[in-house]
Amino acid sequence: MALPTSEVLTVPAPARRRRRSGLLANGKAVTGLVILGFLTVFAVIGPWIAPYDPGERGDDLLVGPNAQHWFGTTHLGQDILSQILDGTRSVMLVGIVAGLVATVLAIVFGVSSGYFGGTGGEGLSALSNVFLVIPALPLILIITLSLPETNDLTIALVIGFTSWAWGARVLRAQTLSLRRRDYVEAARATGESTWRILGFEILPNLTAVIAASFVSTVIFAVLSEITLAFIGVPGVSEWNWGAILFWAQSQQALAQGAWWWFVPAGLAIALLGTGLALVNFGIDEYVNPRLRGGHQRVRGVRMRVGFTPVLPEEAR
Amino acid sequence: MSGEPVLDIRGLSVDYGLGDAAVHAVRDVSLTLHRGEVLGLAGESGSGKSTLAYGMLRLLPPPGVVRSGQVFYHPGDDEPVELMSLSAKRLRRFRWAEVAIVFQGAMNSLNPVHTVATQLTDVIAAHEPRTTPAARRARAVELLTLVGINADRLGSFPHQLSGGMRQRVMIAMALALEPRVVVMDEPTTALDVVMQRQILAKLVELRERIGFSVLFITHDLSLLVEFSDRIAIMYGGRIVEDAPAGQLYRDSLHPYSDGLLHSFPALRGPRRELTGIPGSPPDLRAMPSGCAFHPRCPKAFDPCAERTPTLLAPDGREDQNRTVACWLHTADRAMT
Amino acid sequence: MSYLLRRIGFYAFTAWAAITINFFLPRAIPGDPVQSLIARAQGQLSTDAIQSLYILFGLDDEQSLVSQYFEYWGQLLSGDLGLSFTFFPSPVSDVIADSLPWTLALVGFTTVISFLLGTALGVVAGWWRGTWADLLMPVTTFLSSIPYFWLGLIAITLFADQGGAFPSSGGYDPGVVPGWDLDFIGSAIHHSLLPAITILITSMSGWVLSMRNMMLTVAAEDYITVAHAKGLSQRRVMVSYAARNALLPNVSAFALSLGLIVGGTLLVEIVFSYPGIGFQLFSAVGAKDYPLIQGIFLIITLSVLVANLVADLVYLLLDPRTRKEG
């Protein structure tokens, strides 16, 4: 079965793109990185700049956004802005730790099964396919619930250990195609050590794919932990955005018209997700030049497959 | 064999990209294909041959754009058609019916999910909607037979055919609407030598039988010497020499043509020494001043680095029906 | 054929792996929580039920692991998944049998529709790149980044609360009696519309994006240029040359990501209190009803495997290269 792996084409890029190299030349990636940078800052300083203690009860019960409480309050008078700020750290940490664990596993499984091939390689590939088709969220759920004690770290580890399969599959496909390249064949033929070939010939060429797989796993991990918190799995940080939504849901925020209780958390999740997705698009376009071309309309010329445009007189 | 022109390219320039980022891959090319003629287009890889062929048919994918120039198609008795100013609709009707093309690397020219029959008949259905499915199928059988493929291959998918067979299917497809012009871009490069010669022999035979004109593109000049009537040599996006095949072979004028002739073993005729051309093709982003070939040219002299030579009849051979862009041969008039 | 046999073999292996995980998980942990549940419900449980739970959760220390494993399989094959504690004294298999049809109808149907719609939109977005179709991209990116359940909450606020046009919970009106009649079916459809649209909007965007990328990748293939050179109509090039080929990787991506999608869509049931598997899972987590949680995990996994097999069959029909004879 073919997987949508991008192939690296050798068509020379136009000069404009060469000048600023790599991802930073890509508008989407830059936008995504700015969003992520912004959220990272809040993850670090969030608890300090929060105007209230997120758990502290106040006298204004269930009031909408106002000057004292920008995002309104809960049924106990807790400040929702402070809860969101406090929760950012847990959301980002779990995402990053799970992403790192899964990416390391994906590299180990994907690259070795692609590079060594044979029965072992096939076996590893089958293993990652098994993890791919077993529904991830229910699996994470039963493992988490089986653990004697859960906290952010154990949840991140559970997510990491169950979500490496997609990355492994993509990396395996890329490694297989790299292994057939001339310079790798040549290195093998001259008896270079396997570690040297993997470290100097294979891995550097997989950087973009590894980055993309890391970002995708972080997206998945963030959504999973928020979901776990939302359905009330114990052990997730108190003010994880999913936990905020859990309280909003269980206190009937909807029925009481308290939209401010769940809208900010949802938008925060969407913002984080969009930032990560944009970075991923940037990487995709970097790896697969066919996807590039934001500026399709320059001076009235529309680039179109099948009908090469003829430049009008004034554009020459 | 030079009758009246069928395809007349005038001052065509093709770029990749727009504005400052544009790479000028084809520069002010003028070239004429005559009725019934096989015109060979040769040059090192990267010299802009494919860009010229696709550009003139407006088939270049982004970021390709036609910067300037005109391409006239002469349908015999009717008014000539100018391709660069055709609307999308008329261009679609023109394509394949008048000019068909066999692509470089025809390995990937067939749609992997459709059968040979589907791909042969859909082009007939698109241009002659009134034909019946049975008639189209009969035509497809006829076409396959023409290129020496058994009719039972109609139901095959591309992955079930060998490389040579796929290439012959593409040739059959090109002839489906009996076009006046067939463009072939390195149609045999991916094949082994035996298959290459078989297909070319078939092509020559078909041309004699059906009588279309061929623009044959290759980087292998020795093939052209054998199969074509005229040869145009391309370098750095320009035509540098255009002459009848025999004359070019015996008496090439441009030092680059000479170098190309010495880069391939001749298939027939006297053996010649293989010397190749020192140096490498020019970087289109940083073209040398003057004649683009001068840094590699063994005979370069004063004007070469300064002024770009134009394609003109060589001095003292104005009667020979050939042109060359070289200061060695066109010094007299270009100086004035 | 050998392709299909290989796939079936693979799914059988995966099913075995999932069941084995389910067997080992509770055994790997000291102090199983099920033990305390059993202790609490001691008076109400029949000895048979206790025996069955002992086998499922490995509380019977007398036996070797191997014989426990065989006993476990024997019990699964006879359809016994233990007793649910939330729905005491219903067996887990009954609870699942009651809720599975709801989920199959809602999640199964919307997942397929969302794939088809998203793919169609992706074809358009990829083909008309550089026109208004590009506006689709920021919108879909944003939509695909929000969790399903959150969009469900918003949908309820906007369309269901305070006398809105749609009911905010349940699978049918309390007034109608379940059965194959118009009243019930109409009511069920009315209740499922809002959750279905929620799932559709969020899960569709992913397919729009991936199909668009595949269209752009395919557009540069030689056979597309040939199709243009043949002077075929715009529609034919777009549909039977570009989209037809771009569809293949999208279908295999669909098959592979079913396991991921299903997890997210089940949550929509929670928000809408829809009487399907996802909602039961939610109640089970709240009540620490381990037999039910494990049973649901197994059933979801098996359903996804079957769906995968179907997707593989579709792929087989679509790609002549997998149909290689011999």
Ligand SMILES: Nc1ncnc2c1ncn2[C@@H]1O[C@H](COP(=O)(O)OP(=O)(O)O)[C@@H](O)[C@H]1O
């Ligand atoms: N997409 C592109 N962007 C920029 N330059 C290109 C692109 N495609 C081809 N070129 C350049 O155009 C020149 C002509 O290419 P081509 O027409 O394929 O040459 P030929 O067919 O003679 O081998 C080459 O130097 C190539 O580098």
Ligand SMILES: [Mg+2]
């Ligand atoms: Mg070429």
